[in-house]
Amino acid sequence: MRTQVAIVGAGPSGLLLGQLLFKAGIDNIIIERQSADYVLGRIRAGVLEQVTCDLLDECGVGARMHRQGLVHGGIELLFKGARHRIDMQQLTGGKTVTVYGQTEVTHDLMDARRAEGLETVYDAGDTVTLHGFDGAHPRVRYVKDGQPHEIECDFIAGCDGYHGVSRASVPQASLKTYEKVYPFGWLGILADVPPVSHELIYANTERGFALCSMRSPTRSRYYVQVPSDEKVENWSDDAFWAELRSRLDPEARDHLVTGPSLEKSIAPLRSFVAEPMRFGSLFLAGDAAHIVPPTGAKGLNLAASDVKYLSSAFIEFYRERSRAGVDHYSEKCLRRVWKAERFSWWFTSLMHRFPETGDFGQKLQEAELDYLVGSAAASTALAENYVGLPL
Numbered sequence: 001m002r003t004q005v006a007i008v009g010a011g012p013s014g015l016l017l018g019q020l021l022f023k024a025g026i027d028n029i030i031i032e033r034q035s036a037d038y039v040l041g042r043i044r045a046g047v048l049e050q051v052t053c054d055l056l057d058e059c060g061v062g063a064r065m066h067r068q069g070l071v072h073g074g075i076e077l078l079f080k081g082a083r084h085r086i087d088m089q090q091l092t093g094g095k096t097v098t099v100y101g102q103t104e105v106t107h108d109l110m111d112a113r114r115a116e117g118l119e120t121v122y123d124a125g126d127t128v129t130l131h132g133f134d135g136a137h138p139r140v141r142y143v144k145d146g147q148p149h150e151i152e153c154d155f156i157a158g159c160d161g162y163h164g165v166s167r168a169s170v171p172q173a174s175l176k177t178y179e180k181v182y183p184f185g186w187l188g189i190l191a192d193v194p195p196v197s198h199e200l201i202y203a204n205t206e207r208g209f210a211l212c213s214m215r216s217p218t219r220s221r222y223y224v225q226v227p228s229d230e231k232v233e234n235w236s237d238d239a240f241w242a243e244l245r246s247r248l249d250p251e252a253r254d255h256l257v258t259g260p261s262l263e264k265s266i267a268p269l270r271s272f273v274a275e276p277m278r279f280g281s282l283f284l285a286g287d288a289a290h291i292v293p294p295t296g297a298k299g300l301n302l303a304a305s306d307v308k309y310l311s312s313a314f315i316e317f318y319r320e321r322s323r324a325g326v327d328h329y330s331e332k333c334l335r336r337v338w339k340a341e342r343f344s345w346w347f348t349s350l351m352h353r354f355p356e357t358g359d360f361g362q363k364l365q366e367a368e369l370d371y372l373v374g375s376a377a378a379s380t381a382l383a384e385n386y387v388g389l390p391l
């Protein structure tokens, strides 16, 4: 079997890349470890930058996002028992974010790929191996239903996430990795209850961080910071709701509607970057190359900007026989990645309680937040990064 671009991973990165390449007439195949239902069952990101929304439009899958997505012009910061709105739309000259779950983005991309009759190999398990990407004949091998397969290609796109095979296939001596593991995780719950507020609330409290988010006017997504060794089995729904309530302001507490969880899980928090993001004809994109703590809602959006750069580079190669885009892909991505890493680390450090925070550290965080909400310059810096820096 032969294709122009072999894509490993059918998460948002792989599916978005596949759709953009198809629209440009570039042949591609996606090989995915899991089933489509398994991929859709993972509850992850919730906030899309305008850059990501534009990319969904560019590949013709933005219609449902425009119909059902919630456009937000601001967020609220909760500290010392009071909420303060950051008017991001006013501070950034009109920029907004769209609340539309990653599950829905993935659904829309899967539906579009299926409608175009494009090949996606699901349930490949851990059989995918990469070959020859340091030479002229890259190949991807996998086993499906007991049958070995080999795909000859021009390029391999490693869109297979943090635990994928692509980065793991690169000789360790060729990689430099940077990592910071946080001493806490996010216990998240999804429930069919109306959100406590019409915008997101990020809370800094002495008990730890909390986030009030949503998926629609009738479906909410909440998170509370928990120790990194916490187990989700230790948390009944009632225990979650009680802890969340303890971290809210009086008005939010009064408006909180609780209900049975549709999903409940703990996500570990880490900052991670692998450099470079290109090895011969293998290109890493999204979580395969970098991870951010979800505080800044950057993970999915960084994946989208990687894919924009990568699809443009491949299009330039095939249309103009120019290697400029592919040769500058890694450098271009990493400039944006590190700015998002910095913002996500900064916002996480400001909003969470660390073992070493203590009373003094809590007062410093509250003072920084007090300054931030009262300073146009500081609020603008937060707003610019949250809505997404320009490509």
Ligand code: FAS
Pocket: 008, 009, 010, 011, 012, 013, 014, 031, 032, 033, 034, 039, 043, 044, 045, 046, 047, 102, 124, 125, 126, 128, 159, 160, 161, 162, 163, 164, 165, 166, 266, 267, 268, 285, 286, 287, 288, 294, 296, 297, 298, 299, 300, 301, 303
């Ligand atoms: P993904 O990990 O989504 O997709 C990779 C795909 O590759 C998966 O389908 C996987 O099955 C497949 N794969 C892996 N190994 C393979 C192999 N060997 N062969 C073939 N396929 C293979 N971001 C936010 O902005 N906000 C959040 O709240 C948020 N919460 C998160 C919670 C969790 C638990 C995790 C893990 C991430 C979270 N993220 C969040 C970040 C997340 O949204 C990612 O940024 C986003 O999924 C990136 O998409 P991909 O790069 O496609 O990687």
Ligand code: PHB
Pocket: 044, 045, 046, 047, 200, 211, 213, 214, 221, 294, 295, 296, 297, 298
């Ligand atoms: C979510 O809705 O899942 C979400 C929103 C904002 C974040 C992280 C997660 O910063």
